[in-house]
Amino acid sequence: MMEGEQTEIRVTTFPSAEPLLRLSPSAGQSAAVGYFSEIECVHGERRVNLYCVIDGSLPRDSISMSVQAARQLKLTEYTWLMPAGLSSHRIQFGPLIGILANPQWDKEKRTLKKSKQLESLERLVEMGRMYGAVCFLFSISGVDLRAGTIRGYVQNDGRWHRRVLPMPDVIYDQLVSRKLERDPAVQDKRQALSRRYGRKFFNDGFFDKWQVYEWLQEDLEVRAHVPHTVRHTTIPAAVAFLSSHQTAFLKPLHGSLGLGIARFVKQRDGSFLYELKQNTSYVTRGKAASAKDAVQTFRTRLKNRPYIWQEGLWLATYQNRPVDIRILMQRDHTGNWKRTKMFARVAKSGDFTSNLTGGGDAMPVDDALLECLPKVEQRTKAKGQIRRLSHKIAEAIEKQSGRTFGELGIDLGLDLTGKVWVIEVNSKPRKAPSTEKGRKDLVDLSFERPIRYAIYLAKSTS
Template structure:
C-alpha cells in the first residue's frame, strides 16, 4: 500500500456532497482503479465510516463536506497522507497523532500550553510538511469509554475541537501523578486494545529500575557506576568504604531536585551537600558517618533513593561537565542519534540542570577547554553517541514499555571513560537545540516521521 501526501478541502454547501460522500482527484481514481460512486470505508484514527467516492477531474486532494470534517476535527488546508487497500476497499487518511499535555492555560489564547506552545506549533508545522494531523489534549479532555477526545489543534489560531482516538499517542505528561490517574491509564490501555493505537514514552522511568535492568546487558556494564536501591546505613557505610564520594538520588526525581552528595574528607570526617531551592547549595560537615546519617535520615524515610558511586567528572573552572544525548526512533523505527549538548554546572553546584543554574554549550567548544586528557578530546563526541545508542537498545530490551525518545545523561572522567548518569523518558526540549524561528528541529521531525512509521503511512 503506497502512501501519498494529500491536501484536505472542506466544502460547506454542495448539491452533490454530504457527510456520506467524499470527492477525490481523478489521479487517485486511476491509480487505485476505483469506479465512479464506489463505496469505500474511510478510516481516520479510530473513526470508520462508509462513504461514496466521487471523482473530480481537476481536484488536487480530497474534498469533504463540512459536517464530516467537523466530526473528524479536520480543517480546510490540512495535509495528510493517504493510502488505499483494494482488498478491503478501505481508504486510510492520517496519521492522526494525539499529544498528551499536562495542562492548558486559559489566560492567553495564543499560548494555551504556556512555554510549551512553541513546541506544539512546531510539531503542527512538521505535520503539515510531511503529511499528518496532530492535536493536543490533557487528562481533562478524556471522557470515559468515549471514542473521541477533546483537544486543541492549530489552524491560523488554536481551536478547541473533538477528535477521534489517534493512531499514535505521544505522552508528554510532566508528572507521575497525572500519568498514573486511572482515567489516563484506561485511555492508554483502551487505545491500544480497542483501536490499535500505539502509545510511546508511556511512562516515567525509575532510576533504580533503569540501572538494574541495564546490568542485565553485559555490553553495558562498563558504562554503569556502582548503583543500588538505597536501603540502610550499612549500605551507605559499605559504599563510602569503596568510594570517596557517593550520591543519593530520589528514584522518581527530576531536574536535579533532592540529590544529596556525601564526601569522605578524611578517615574521620564527612560532608554532605544538597541544593536547597531557598538558600542555594547547603553544605555541612560531620566528625563521623553515623552523625551525618542521623542528620539526613528523616529525608530518607519519606522518599526512595538510589545510592550511586560518585564520579570525578571532567570540569572547567571547577565546574563539572556532563552531556545530554537525545536519541530517537527514526522513520524506519530504528534508534538514531539526534543531538548531543554539553552541560556545565553552575557556580558552587554539582548538578548541571538548567533549572539549577547550569549552562549549555557545544560539545567541541566545552571539551576543548576542559581538563580532559588531550589525547581523548577528539574522540569523546563519538564515544558519547555510541554509548547512548547502546543504552537506548538496552532500555528497549530490558525495560517494559514503548519508548521512542530518551534523554540520556552521560559523563566522562579525565581519562575519557564514558559513564551513564541517568535516563529520562520525558526529555525537556529546552535541553536540546533551541527553537529557531521558521525552522523545524530534527528532534521534532523525527517524532512525526516515527508516528507515520507506526501508523503505516511511511
Template sequence: MLLSHRLADELGLRAGTTRLRVGQSEACAQIELSKQDSRPQRLFLSSDLIDSLYVSPEDCLYMWWDKNYSSLRLGPVLGIMGSRRTNTGGVFGQTTEIIRDCVRLARRRGMLAYAFSPRDIDWVSKSVRGWVWTGAVPKRMRCPLPDIVYDRVASRRSETSTRMTTAKENLLQISNLQYYNRVFLNKWDVHKMLESYPELKKHLPPTQELVNSKILETYLKKYPVVFVKPTQGSLGAGILRVARSSKGFAYRLTRLDHPDYRGRASTVAGMVRVAERLLRQDQYIVQRGLSLAHLNGGPFDIRVLLQKSTRNHWTVQSMVARVAQPGNVISNLADGGQIINPRRAIAAVFGPSIKPSLMTLRIRRIAKAAALAIEKEIEYEFAEVGIDLAVDINAKIWIIEANSRPGRQTNEAGQRRVSMSVVRLVRFLRSRGLQ
C-alpha cells in the first residue's frame, strides 16, 4: 500500500503494517510512503489487496482511520437490497429506477455502492456479485459485503421467501452492519402504534382488526361506508369498499391486474357472506369510510415523504396530492391517479375558507409526528417513510397509511423533488457510514 507523506500524516499512519478494511472485507497491508507527493490524496494498492478486498482501481472512496477497529477504512460500502425480476425490463422490476439512481449518485459521492439480491451473495468469500450502473446498462462487479444495507425489496411475497429471510438473518448477525427500512409495515400494527399517542389518535378513522364476521357486521350497521383492507397490502390492491343505500349494499374490490370486481348485496348477512368469499388473505382491518374532499370528480389524498437528515432527524422532503380518477376508490398512480401541488388542491376544493399554507403546515406536522412514533415503537432504523393523509369535506385531516418503502412520484408536479429525494437519501446513508 503506497501513499504520500502528507496523506499518511493526515491519517496518523507511519511506515509499517496496518489493517485495511472495506465493508466487511479486511486485509493486512504493508505501508510504504511515496517519495513524491504529486498525487497527495491518492492511495495505491497492490493487485493482491485489490483482489482480496473486492475493490476496483477506478473506485474513488473516502479514507479514514477507524479507532473502533484500529484499521484504515475505505468506503463506506452501500448495498441496496432488491428482489430480482426476470420477466421485466429492469433487473429489479419496478424499483430498478430508484435503485439505479441511488447507486449512481452514491458512487459519485465517494461510496462503493451496488445493488444486490440474496442470490448474489457469496457467504463463503464474504463478497457480493453486485449490480453497478456506470452507463445505461448495468454490469456485474465483485464487491465486499456492505457496511450499510438500504432495503428496497419490492413485494411482500419476495420479502417472506426463504432465500430472502435467510439472507436478512445472516446480514443482521453482522455486528457493525447498519440496516435501514428492513420491513414492510403492517396496517394494524401501525394503527395500534399511532393510537397510543393522543395527538395522533384523533386523526385516525375508527379501525378494528377483522378477527370475525361480527366485527364486519357491526361496522356495516354503524357506518354508511366501510373499507376492508389487507394488513399486508400495497398499491391499493385487495381493498373492499362497501357503501350502504336504501337498496342494500354496493361493493367494489380493487384489483391491480384485472378490472375491479363489483356487485350488490341486499342484507347485512348477505354482504358478510360476500366478504368472506372475496377476502382470501389471512389478515384484514375494517375501517370506517371517510367523506373525503373531491377534486375533478375523484377523492384525493396527500403523500408526505419524510427522510432523515445527516443529523438523524426526520425532515419533510416532499408533499404531493394524489387525485383518483372519477369513480375510483384509490388514488395510487398505478391505478390511474394523478398528482398535483397540495396547496392547489386545497385551494380548489375549499376556496377562501381555508388557507392552503396553514393546512399544509398542519399536514407536515402530523406526518412528522407519525414518523417519529412509528420509528420509536417499531425499534427499527428507517432512512425514509411515506405517510398518506387525507382531508374530509369538513377540512379535518386523517392519517390513512404509512409506507416504509415509499415510491417516487414521477409526473411534472413532483419531478424536481424526485431527484432531490435521492440526493438527500444518499447523503444520509453516507453520513451513517462515515460515523
C-alpha cells in the first residue's frame, strides 16, 4: 500500500487499557508511522488518537485496535471489509456519507421494508461502495444530536443491517415526503443538521414555487425566461390576473408530479375553460362564465393551500400534445455543475402536464424539436439556450438560496418562436435505477455523480 491510498481493511479488536492500534508493516508504511508513533483514526465525526504497534503477523487488509477505541469510533459492529484511506499519521474509515430518507425497518424479516424509493437508494449505496465510501440510510428520527450518533442502515452482501453510527462526514438529502418535511419535529432537527453541516448537507429540503420565482428574478439573464408569476393573495387580485392573460396556470406552492395544477383559457366571449389535474390519471374540466366565476370555483382550494398564479405561454407541441424539456443538472467529483441527462417529455393525449408518472412519454430532445421547430436555425438556437440557461439556473438557485445542491431537476418549455422558458425547478429530481428507452450509461451516471460529489465534499476542508 502507498501513502494516501484508498483500500479496504477489516477491523478487529483486542482488550487493552492503552489506546493502541496494531498495523501490518505495509499499512504502517502507508500511514508513515513507526513503532509507538501517534496516529489519528477518523470515522465520520468521531476522532481518536492512538499509538501504533507494527505487527508482522497481521494480514495486509487488517488492523486491530483496542476495543475501547473501536467502540468510541463506532467500529465494533463491522464484521466486513471497510473502505479506508491511509495517509501520513491518519486513517479515515469511509468517508462516511449519510443519505437522509425515510427507511422503515421490518422487525420480523430483519431488513428494510420495500418501498418505491428503496431500489434507488440501494443504487446510491452501491455507488458509494464502488468509489470507496460507506453510505448508509437514515431517518430524522434516528438522529441523536446530543450523543453525536445516528441509528442508520448499512448494507453488506445484499443484506441490510441496523447500526448505531457516528455523525457522517456529509449528508445527502433524499427525503421525498413533503408530509414528513412539514412535521415540526423533522423541521427542528433538519435545521439543527443544516447549522451543523453547512455546505456538507446538500439538497436540503424542498423548494416552494414562489421562493424559486424570487430567486430566479435576481439573475438578469434568467429573469427574461421566467413567465409572469404572482403569489395568490386575494380573490380580486386573482380575478385581475386571470382577466389580463389569455392562458393562466394555478399551481400549489408545495406540489409535485403536476398534481393540483389548474389551467385556465380565456374564450372570445370572456368565459373561461379550465382543467384541473387531480391525480396522475384524471383531469377535471369545466367552464366558467367569467374570470370572477372561474376563481370562485377554486375558492375552497385557495383557502386551504398556498398557490401561485402564472402566465400561460403558447408553447410548442408534439403531435398536438404539450412538451417540455427535463434537464438533470448534477455536480461531479470536482464540484462543477454538469448536465447529466436531457430529454423531452410529451404529455399523454388529453393531458396538459407532461410528467412521466402521469402517463407522459420520454423522447430524445432532437426528435421533439424536429417537429416543434421546423427551421434548423430555430432548433440550433433553442438547444444553445437550453444548455446555457440550465447552468445559469443552477448557479442562480444556489447563490440566492444560500444552500448547497448536488443536483437539480430543471423543466424548460419552448414557445412557438423557439424561445426557452423556465417552467419549474425541483430539488428532488426523480432518478430511476433502470430505463427502457434511455441510455443505461446516463442512468448509472445520474447515481454516480451525487455520490462522488459527496466524497468531494467529505475531502474538502471548508
